Amino acid sequence: MNDHATPNLPSRSFDQTQQFYRRLGFTLAYRDDEWMILNRGRLKLEFFVHPGLDPLTSWFSCCLRLDELSEFYALCQSAGIEEK
Numbered sequence: 001m002n003d004h005a006t007p008n009l010p011s012r013s014f015d016q017t018q019q020f021y022r023r024l025g026f027t028l029a030y031r032d033d034e035w036m037i038l039n040r041g042r043l044k045l046e047f048f049v050h051p052g053l054d055p056l057t058s059w060f061s062c063c064l065r066l067d068e069l070s071e072f073y074a075l076c077q078s079a080g081i082e083e084k
Helices: 014-022 069-078
Strands: 008-011 027-031 035-040 043-049
C-alpha cells in the first residue's frame, strides 16, 4: 500500500460541499449528520460539520498531489471555479 493522507476538513454545509466537489468528479462514499467522505479515484476527503466557519479567516487547507495536474486544472476551469 502506498502512503496516503486523508484530510479532515470543515464544512459549513454538507450539501454545498458535496455539490462543489461533485463538479470535480468526487462521489459520496459516506455521510451522516456529522461526517462526510468523498472519493475521486484514490483521493479521499473527509469533512466534519463546522457551520460557523469563516472561509476568509480559516487556516484549514488541503493539498492534492495529482499525476495529471493539467487535466484536473482544466476540469476546475470547466466547472467554473474561479482562480484566486
